[in-house]
Amino acid sequence: MANKRIIKCPNCGVFNTNKDYCENCNTLISHQKKRELKVAAVKKKEVDEAIFEKENPNLAERLKNHSNILYKIFGWILYSAITIVSAIGVGLAWFIAMVAAG
Known part of the structure; x- marks a missing residue:
């Protein structure tokens, strides 16, 4: 027999059996699903930042990739200074x- 998960909805208080969303108010109640959605959101954020x-x-x-040679030279100088x-x-x-290590 499969495991029965009885989860009380924090929004409306209805008990749900083996559901990811509340049958009454459609609130997400599955902790595993919440973790999966959070991991997916973090991955999407990392991809968007990249x-x-x-x-x-x-x-x-x-400036290093500019078409004007003067801007290119200035870009390389700036890049070198930063480095x-x-x-x-x-x-x-x-x-x-x-010094701190002794």
Whole structure:
């Protein structure tokens, strides 16, 4: 015999047997279904953010790919400056971590 799931609807108080949605008010009552919908929403959000990042590059990337050579040069200079500042920041963070570690 299959497992019987009796779930009380938090919205209207009706007891439902083996249902994902309340028979009375159509409220989602299945905890498993709620988790599945939440996971799907998180995945969709991650995909949407990845698509946004791909379609909307930062200023340095846009300038590096510009058709005008002066904008391209400025884009590469800006990109190089960002890379150098990031490398200095990484080195400084490493040094502070090593000093803190003893």
